[in-house]
Amino acid sequence: MRSTPRWRPPLSEPLTLFDRIWRSHVVASLEGGADLVAIDRIFLHERTGAAALNALAAAGRKVADPARVFAVTDHIVDTRPGRTDQTLMPGGQAFIAETRAATQAAGIRLFDVNDPDQGIVHVISPELGIVLPGATLIAPDSHTCTQGAFGALAWGIGSSEAEHAMATGTLRLKKPGTMRVTFSGTLPALVTPKDMALALIARYGAGGGAGHAVEFAGDAVRALGMEGRMTLCNMATEFSAMTGMIVPDEKTFAWLEGRRYAPAGPAWDAALAHWRTLISDAGARFDREIEIDAGTLAPMISWGTSPEHAVGIDQCVPEDAPQRALDYIGLEKGTSLRGIRIDAAFIGSCTNSRLSDLRQAAALLRGKLVADGVKAICVPGSSRVKREAEAEGLDRVFVEAGFEWRESGCSMCFYAGGESFGHGARVASTTNRNFESRQGPNVKTHIASPATVAASALAGCLADPREIT
Amino acid sequence: MAQPLSQITSLPLPLLRDNVDTDQIIPSREMKSTGKTGLAGGLFAGWRYIGTSGREPDPAFVLNNPRYAQSEVILAGRNFGCGSSREHAVWALAEFGFRAILAESFAPIFAGNCVRNGIVPIVLEADAIAAISVSDAPVTIRLDEQDVTSADGQRWTFAIDAEAKAMLRHGLDAIDLTLQQAQRIAEWQGCDRAARPWIYLEETA
Numbered sequence: 001m002r003s004t005p006r007w008r009p010p011l012s013e014p015l016t017l018f019d020r021i022w023r024s025h026v027v028a029s030l031e032g033g034a035d036l037v038a039i040d041r042i043f044l045h046e047r048t049g050a051a052a053l054n055a056l057a058a059a060g061r062k063v064a065d066p067a068r069v070f071a072v073t074d075h076i077v078d079t080r081p082g083r084t085d086q087t088l089m090p091g092g093q094a095f096i097a098e099t100r101a102a103t104q105a106a107g108i109r110l111f112d113v114n115d116p117d118q119g120i121v122h123v124i125s126p127e128l129g130i131v132l133p134g135a136t137l138i139a140p141d142s143h144t145c146t147q148g149a150f151g152a153l154a155w156g157i158g159s160s161e162a163e164h165a166m167a168t169g170t171l172r173l174k175k176p177g178t179m180r181v182t183f184s185g186t187l188p189a190l191v192t193p194k195d196m197a198l199a200l201i202a203r204y205g206a207g208g209g210a211g212h213a214v215e216f217a218g219d220a221v222r223a224l225g226m227e228g229r230m231t232l233c234n235m236a237t238e239f240s241a242m243t244g245m246i247v248p249d250e251k252t253f254a255w256l257e258g259r260r261y262a263p264a265g266p267a268w269d270a271a272l273a274h275w276r277t278l279i280s281d282a283g284a285r286f287d288r289e290i291e292i293d294a295g296t297l298a299p300m301i302s303w304g305t306s307p308e309h310a311v312g313i314d315q316c317v318p319e320d321a322p323q324r325a326l327d328y329i330g331l332e333k334g335t336s337l338r339g340i341r342i343d344a345a346f347i348g349s350c351t352n353s354r355l356s357d358l359r360q361a362a363a364l365l366r367g368k369l370v371a372d373g374v375k376a377i378c379v380p381g382s383s384r385v386k387r388e389a390e391a392e393g394l395d396r397v398f399v400e401a402g403f404e405w406r407e408s409g410c411s412m413c414f415y416a417g418g419e420s421f422g423h424g425a426r427v428a429s430t431t432n433r434n435f436e437s438r439q440g441p442n443v444k445t446h447i448a449s450p451a452t453v454a455a456s457a458l459a460g461c462l463a464d465p466r467e468i469t
Numbered sequence: 470m471a472q473p474l475s476q477i478t479s480l481p482l483p484l485l486r487d488n489v490d491t492d493q494i495i496p497s498r499e500m501k502s503t504g505k506t507g508l509a510g511g512l513f514a515g516w517r518y519i520g521t522s523g524r525e526p527d528p529a530f531v532l533n534n535p536r537y538a539q540s541e542v543i544l545a546g547r548n549f550g551c552g553s554s555r556e557h558a559v560w561a562l563a564e565f566g567f568r569a570i571l572a573e574s575f576a577p578i579f580a581g582n583c584v585r586n587g588i589v590p591i592v593l594e595a596d597a598i599a600a601i602s603v604s605d606a607p608v609t610i611r612l613d614e615q616d617v618t619s620a621d622g623q624r625w626t627f628a629i630d631a632e633a634k635a636m637l638r639h640g641l642d643a644i645d646l647t648l649q650q651a652q653r654i655a656e657w658q659g660c661d662r663a664a665r666p667w668i669y670l671e672e673t674a
């Protein structure tokens with residue numbers, strides 16, 4: 001006899017990718033509305049890692065599962081060829097030595113100065129298959145959101161939270177809101193994921209994503225390769241979002257297969273089956289939605305001291321620009337950005353230092369020369385990227401054009417007291433922050449894509465890559 | 470661990486700029502050791518001193534104004550503490566003696582770092598910030614009541630997570646709190662290991 005059930009479970013409510021990952025990691029709900037959230041991966045770097053590990057040890061606490069904690073020397077380590085532990089930053093060696101000692105004592109895998117897998121934390125974590133779809137990954141570094149490109153929940157934290165996560169395998173967190181940023185249409189030629197990020201922040205403000213985890217969606221996002229997706233997610237923190245993330249797809253899985261710490265064999269198949277469920281359901285509700293037509297975007301350039309101070313390269317410094325920013329950057333309202341003379345060009349950082357970035361810049365530089373008087377530097381994002389670029393001959397393209405070709409690391413993305421471009425220098429840079437003195441005392445940073453920076457290096461002034469022939 | 474905190478009365482130091490980032494709060498070149506201390510001298514170094522290497526105070530910067538020498542509260546604009554996640558920014562503020570920041574909004578990582586180091590991040594509307602700035606007089610912050618009152622009797626309430634409030638109020642250590650749930654965490658991991666075995670790695674060092 002067929003019985004009619006009196007009660008049927010409600011159709012499960014539609015969920016966002018973020019909600020799926022969050023819910024599956026809640027260990028307990030805490031009083032006061034926060035959750036205790038399980039953390040799958042922790043990545044430290046030598047700038048802040050030793051401080052967290054030393055504080056933990058001083059409190060008599062242990063790292064709960066050292067096999068899921070990794071560390072790298074990327075921030076302070078020198079990037080000039082033939083490097084050792086010596087740094088240009090005064091006292092930098094101590095950070096490297098202490099990180100080495102502290103990770104060894106805790107049983108944590110360190111990708112050390114001359115390890116073939118060394119590189120910028122957010123570049124090597126995906127290369128090694130350390131970040132995985134559906135995983136929670138944290139690092140005491142604000143650009144950890146880069147790794148959300150793999151459908152992971154990855155975000156930056158402070159040192160105390162790193163200590164907490166290492167000691168307990170969890171964090172106490174208040175759930176953020178959700179926001180979906182949909183880029184419809186198709187990106188025009190020489191308009192890049194960097195320009196998508198800058199356009200979003202310019203339009204909605206550097207605080208526009210505050211309190212939210214952002215999912216990037218839409219045809220223009222789907223069309224991006226994994227490296228471009230990382231560039232887009234990288235700048236979620238410049239948008240003040242907790243993180244950026246993208247629903248994983250076949251491109252994601254293909255990119256990860258065979259990576260060192262990614263599952264293999266039957267574990268890969270099991271993981272894949274799980275990862276394919278990591279979607280945002282059709283009816284899922286986001287707390288906020290933003291839509292941008294990617295087809296209308298232009299190469300972007302920053303003119304001020306916040307990432308929200310950015311316009312298309314063919315535009316002028318806006319009339320409502322704050323005076324403080326103009327005083328620092330040394331520009332006036334109404335000045336055309338194109339044609340502003342630069343002293344230096346920098347291609348590198350966790351935003352734009354992967355193979356596709358270097359290829360894009362090299363395509364413009366091939367057979368040409370950097371303008372006289374422009375100090376031009378290219379720093380691959382990882383030792384692997386460097387090897388792969390050299391195998392393609394990209395290093396020669398850069399060097400023959402007049403660029404320095406470096407060992408990998410954060411290098412002059414930020415100033416730690418060592419190397420800089422010179423007091424007050426004006427730099428076209430593929431980095432993510434144009435803050436006052438970020439790249440050195442009084443250095444004036446204009447952030448842009450690798451194509452725009454390469455074009456500017458050739459022209460000796462801010463230039464539109466679409467006009468390079 | 471931070472000192473318990475319930476009430477602060479102080480003349481707020483006005484720093485009414487938007488997007489004050491952690492590179493400005495503590496420049497990277499001022500983070501000279503791997504420790505958490507010795508940072509107060511580098512607080513706002515780029516604005517506070519003349520030139521980039523010396524220690525000659527720039528009288529134009531508000532932190533050098535003797536009127537605010539005893540301030541324990543900062544009055545700020547939008548998106549305070551954006552940029553790098555460096556907790557050194559909060560360690561430097563705490564070491565210098567700041568215990569609360571009133572701002573229109575905060576960068577999220579920075580606000581979390583504040584709570585863990587005994588500084589109350591308080592979000593107020595723009596008009597409240599403006600009123601406090603104009604009066605340029607001491608305010609009283611009460612954590613239990615979740616309010617800010619001015620000497621002339623104006624009062625604004627603020628929101629704060631129950632957990633953040635309890636941690637600040639009692640100077641609690643989050644790790645100790647969480648370790649009370651060690652059993653629960655172990656159980657969760659047992660289930661998760663069965664569901665997602667690939668997440669658990671063997672020794673890697």
Ligand code: SF4
Nearest residue numbers: 143349350410413414
């Ligand atoms: S490359 Fe720059 S932004 Fe990225 S992690 Fe290094 S210092 Fe930070």
